[in-house]
Amino acid sequence: MFNPDMPLPQTADSRPLAGILWMLAAGLCFVVMTAMVKSMGQGMHPIQSAFLRYLLGIVFVLPALRSLLAARLTRRHWTMFGLRGAIHAVGVMLWFFAMTRIPLAEVTAMNYLTPIYVSLGAALFLGETLAARRITAIFVALIGAAIILRPGFREISPGHLAMLGTTLTLGGSYLLAKAAVADLSPAVVVAHLSIWVTVAMIPFAVAVWQTPSWQQLAVLFAIASFATAGHYFMTLALQAAPVAVTQPVTFLQLIWATLLGALVFGEGVDIWVVAGGTLILASVSFITWREAVLKRRPITPPSIAPKL
Template sequence: MARGSDASGGQRPLAGILWMLLTGANFVAVTAPVKHVGDAVPAPQAAFLRYLPELVFLAPMLGPLPRAGIDRRGLAQYSVRGLAHALGVICWFYAMTRIPIAEVPAMNYLNPVYVTIGAALVFGERLALRRILAIAVALAGVLVILRPGFRELSDGHLTMLFTARFFGASYLMAKRLSECDPAAVVLAMLKRRVTTPPPEATKL
């Protein structure tokens, strides 16, 4: 049963695809500045600064949170999701300063692989043959990018492997939470949990 009255079990695949295309375009817009700054800003501090301005635009969403009726278990779930997402962002920022910019989004294609496998294990979704083939192709593509045994892998490549796992866990938890709360509440809670000033931020 939904905690919020606005939660809906209906699904609109086309709308979801369009929103994900817009999301991808926005991520591309973030990538170039991060690479330009490089390691001049520590990854935890850069992640904090990346989320801080969003609170201005998300302020209207914070109002409904006290009325969302989130119980202690829900708060724990949101906290775990926020931690996983924050670690993913930090790892992503760190990897951006260590490996070529083109390899970051390419390796991040492991993200939907983890989500697809997790959806089958956690939500019991059936994996059609085309999805299994897509996973196999994605894994083969990552091996082509990494070329293990043919070159030395940097810590940035290894970090991107963890990035995809953290983001995959965050998205799976978002799916579960969206069954209980409206999308606005799920998004607002993520921003509240992720936007936590790291120790370096206090020196700004």
């Protein structure tokens, strides 16, 4: 069972080409996943869609069942899992809502903010040091976010606010995962995330429930499958090559999302969104490269994958 939240240790023999190709495959899966969510449109309430995506995705937890049952959990672990499940559930529901309100490219570009929140959170809560270069990179990323949103020049919609909330909550979830894997296996951490997020969303889903069609269930299961495949391919990429090599490849997700939004959903190509997303990703890539050069192993590694 792989861990979509924490990169695996690097192998001794780096294979850059393999890492790049696996990351390309991961990016395609994530873009297809987001496009399928958007294709559901107003046919189902976003909260119900988010709940069913996780409920159907529990099937992918089954390979970790033995590890899950064998794990010896303390009260601290249960508290951490419950808190992470609640935070992550909010992030997932906000993300599904944002997908119905703003263009695909904007969702993808703003998703790049998550590692920035992780860097800030690691400094505030995990005691990591923020060097001057890292602070500068974070500042550049925030400028990128301002370029995307352009407050004062256009209306900030509820979808944009939802996406800001998504990146913030998923960043918090990532930090809790880092704390959890310190003394638990990744399989246990991932399995508990799926279970707790599903449980946390039950009351919200019940409040908006409408009987789904078989077609809707099939699409949601496909969404869960593409999300799982994307995280698996990302893990293979991180095993094959350093994250400093594979992370810049994720820029293609923004290009693909922009083209898909224009060609399939009739969304206009907003050059400001592309420019802002490029700035954010460039700052994240710089942080990754800089830490790789300095070989600061304890530093929390940035991750751009949507934790959905």
